[in-house]
Amino acid sequence: MRRAFFLTFEGIDGCGKSTQAKRLEQALTERLFPVTHTFEPGGTLLGRKLRTILVHDELNLSLFSEVLLFAADRRQDIDEIINPALERGDIVIGERFADSSVAYQGIAGKVGKERVERLMDIVTSGLVPDLTLLLDIDPRVSLDRKIDLDRIEQRGLFLDVVRHAFLDMATSQPERWVTIDAARPMDDVFSDVLKAVLKRLE
Numbered sequence: 001m002r003r004a005f006f007l008t009f010e011g012i013d014g015c016g017k018s019t020q021a022k023r024l025e026q027a028l029t030e031r032l033f034p035v036t037h038t039f040e041p042g043g044t045l046l047g048r049k050l051r052t053i054l055v056h057d058e059l060n061l062s063l064f065s066e067v068l069l070f071a072a073d074r075r076q077d078i079d080e081i082i083n084p085a086l087e088r089g090d091i092v093i094g095e096r097f098a099d100s101s102v103a104y105q106g107i108a109g110k111v112g113k114e115r116v117e118r119l120m121d122i123v124t125s126g127l128v129p130d131l132t133l134l135l136d137i138d139p140r141v142s143l144d145r146k147i148d149l150d151r152i153e154q155r156g157l158f159l160d161v162v163r164h165a166f167l168d169m170a171t172s173q174p175e176r177w178v179t180i181d182a183a184r185p186m187d188d189v190f191s192d193v194l195k196a197v198l199k200r201l202e
């Protein structure tokens, strides 16, 4: 059962990408699909190093240099993990990909949607996921899962813009994106995730 397939999870901070990706990896492996699971930033050694840079506020990264660091990580992930796995015929599960840069830095971060899209096209050599699962959730719900209430208000406003950027992207490319209500219990979310993936694989 070898059929290269690239699927990604997208959505705002804490929407459940890692939780669902892990469960999907397990479910597909049980069904004997060869699976490679990657995430960003951090799937490669370069990614792990960049991750520590990207979370250090004192660096005062400009928006555009942040885009470029994410881009460097993404390219390394493609060369080191994603492309070799697709060449083997694996199903590749990614947590975030170019769409996150478009939503976070391009649209919500104001670098410009088209500018980030053009850059991503170069960085990925045109690699686009076969399927993207958008785990849609109100930031007030997802942030509540993760951090203290103080940060929720400032980050929440930004994430609300990101959330709607993702929703617009999903609406404009319905053949690639499936939007899933991620505010429900994990099992309910996962049942929709698995259904969407199996439908596309079969």
Ligand SMILES: Nc1ncnc2c1ncn2[C@@H]1O[C@H](COP(=O)(O)OP(=O)(O)OP(=O)(O)O)[C@@H](O)[C@H]1O
Pocket (backbone or CB within 6 Å): 012, 013, 014, 015, 016, 017, 018, 019, 020, 145, 146, 182, 183, 184, 185, 186, 187, 189
């Ligand atoms: N459906 C759910 N209901 C309640 N809690 C959940 C649900 N899904 C995930 N969680 C919890 O919310 C937190 C964030 O989930 P997770 O790490 O999967 O999100 P993420 O999208 O990967 O976050 P990040 O953007 O930081 O990578 C975790 O503590 C997880 O256990």
Ligand SMILES: [Mg+2]
Pocket (backbone or CB within 6 Å): 017, 018, 019, 095
């Ligand atoms: Mg995660």
